[in-house]
Amino acid sequence: MKKLKDYLPWVCYFVFFLGILIVDPGTHYIHLVARVIIFSLYAVAFNLLYGTTGLVSFGHALFYGIGAYITGMLVKATGPEFFLLFIVLGAAGAALVSVFIGLLTLRLTGIYFTMLTLAFAQLAWGLTFKLYHFTGGDDGIQAIAKPAMLAGSVTKYYLFCFIVVTICMYILWRIRRSPFGSVLNCIRQNPQRITFLGLNVYKNQLKAFVISAFFTGVAGGLYAGLDGSIHPDMLHWPTSGNAILMATIGGMGTFFGPVVGAGILTGLETIVGKYTEYWSFSIGVVVLIVVLLFPRGVLGIKRLAGNKN
Amino acid sequence: MSVILEIKNIDKHFGGIHVANHVSISVKKGEMSAIIGPNGAGKTTFFNLITGFIPSDDGTVIYEDQDITSEKPEKIVKLGMVRAFQVSSLFLEETVFDNVYLAALSNFRKNAKIFADRMAFKDAREHAGFILDKIGLSHCKDLKASELSHGDTKILDIAIALTLNPKILLLDEPTAGMAPDERIKMMHLLKELHEYFQLTTIFIEHDMDIVFGIAEIIRVLVQGQLIAEGPPDYIRQHETVIEAYLGKEVL
Numbered sequence: 324m325k326k327l328k329d330y331l332p333w334v335c336y337f338v339f340f341l342g343i344l345i346v347d348p349g350t351h352y353i354h355l356v357a358r359v360i361i362f363s364l365y366a367v368a369f370n371l372l373y374g375t376t377g378l379v380s381f382g383h384a385l386f387y388g389i390g391a392y393i394t395g396m397l398v399k400a401t402g403p404e405f406f407l408l409f410i411v412l413g414a415a416g417a418a419l420v421s422v423f424i425g426l427l428t429l430r431l432t433g434i435y436f437t438m439l440t441l442a443f444a445q446l447a448w449g450l451t452f453k454l455y456h457f458t459g460g461d462d463g464i465q466a467i468a469k470p471a472m473l474a475g476s477v478t479k480y481y482l483f484c485f486i487v488v489t490i491c492m493y494i495l496w497r498i499r500r501s502p503f504g505s506v507l508n509c510i511r512q513n514p515q516r517i518t519f520l521g522l523n524v525y526k527n528q529l530k531a532f533v534i535s536a537f538f539t540g541v542a543g544g545l546y547a548g549l550d551g552s553i554h555p556d557m558l559h560w561p562t563s564g565n566a567i568l569m570a571t572i573g574g575m576g577t578f579f580g581p582v583v584g585a586g587i588l589t590g591l592e593t594i595v596g597k598y599t600e601y602w603s604f605s606i607g608v609v610v611l612i613v614v615l616l617f618p619r620g621v622l623g624i625k626r627l628a629g630n631k632n
Numbered sequence: 633m634s635v636i637l638e639i640k641n642i643d644k645h646f647g648g649i650h651v652a653n654h655v656s657i658s659v660k661k662g663e664m665s666a667i668i669g670p671n672g673a674g675k676t677t678f679f680n681l682i683t684g685f686i687p688s689d690d691g692t693v694i695y696e697d698q699d700i701t702s703e704k705p706e707k708i709v710k711l712g713m714v715r716a717f718q719v720s721s722l723f724l725e726e727t728v729f730d731n732v733y734l735a736a737l738s739n740f741r742k743n744a745k746i747f748a749d750r751m752a753f754k755d756a757r758e759h760a761g762f763i764l765d766k767i768g769l770s771h772c773k774d775l776k777a778s779e780l781s782h783g784d785t786k787i788l789d790i791a792i793a794l795t796l797n798p799k800i801l802l803l804d805e806p807t808a809g810m811a812p813d814e815r816i817k818m819m820h821l822l823k824e825l826h827e828y829f830q831l832t833t834i835f836i837e838h839d840m841d842i843v844f845g846i847a848e849i850i851r852v853l854v855q856g857q858l859i860a861e862g863p864p865d866y867i868r869q870h871e872t873v874i875e876a877y878l879g880k881e882v883l
Contacts, residue, residue, distance in 0.1 A: 502737045503746045509723045509734055516721040520738045521709035521796060
């Protein structure tokens, strides 16, 4: 019975993200769901740090941006044949950078950690603006080609994203349920006790930081292929903030909560964005409702109800 | 009996306060000893110093002929010197079993496994179950740690420490905040565990019935200084101790 409950979110995940192909509501919506699934990976990867380990990084835009820029620049430099490889390289680049940033920032705790991650990301954002010849400055990089196999229709690229994201999600899911995942979850609850279990808090946090950055980089790389264009805004702080919003709205204490959060955030942007440019106002309202009424996030409601019974 | 822990001249200042004043202690293997002293005497600080949680200004700590003075706390735990806390230090969202199980994973060095299911380790599962049985918490193993009574949180804290297979067990006020009958139970439990696991136990305690009931050696700390050390009968009649801490009417 418990087993079944564990797999139910996976069933929902497959039904929704594959069902959309069967329903086939048109390119516009497939494109929208492609964004949802890419943001889902971003939010879930971020939540390994945020909801599980208890570290609020406000600099994940940096890793998202690195993934996107490395992928985009490699495609521009060589061609789109090895698109998947470039995504992996982009993620590896994000992970590499995260090692250095993690080594520096994780020595600090709480708000100091958060502010320092923000500072690094803003620094990188500033650099992408200034290094015009290297990054394209505020024009970003346009016309990033996709390999012949994925080019043509958005459905093909969506399917590609679905496969890559699902593999990454599965890996992250396994990590969350592993002994290492338990250690991370307990670091959030009581780091002092972790030390006196004979475990090194800092090292485990660093591992989580790097893993999180890697998969965030994958999400960034996938996004580079979606529209074929990237811009410095991907490294700007609202991108980092979106990760926090998605995880918080969906439920940071659950694995799939951030996926729901990604759906809500993207949905609001599209639906409300049709009527007004002040669509972010609606996000504020949703966050207010969630934080006041369901502090555990949308997926957390079920859990709360389950506990009462 | 051989010496398992040798503390030489350990010294620590917090600003102008001398919290550990050249304390030297040598603990024999298998000894059950108590540290007593008034509040603020530096008892918990002493634990923090020897477990590597805060660095000492001076002095050395030798554990099993190995200098561990500047080792990290997690390394010292792995070597076999483990502590339980004055205010129970638990993972409150986890079940009682999972609290102990995580310690078991650490004990069997399975904590870094990244793709295996966390429950897949039979040795750790059995060890956790065994410890809970031994300490008498099996009946509430599926409760969350936050749902336990105060007394049981103290016992769970000790269970976590025991799961790590300690040679030396440091207990910081194991009966703090307990009702009198719970204290007596705890006293018997400590003695039983000490013998069963062949531990070297050092405990900080304010309840003199327990201290004089089970400690073989009592050490008295006052203002960071070790003012007396010896078996209960010796401490009971030690004039400085009576003056500084016990008071005349108590015993």
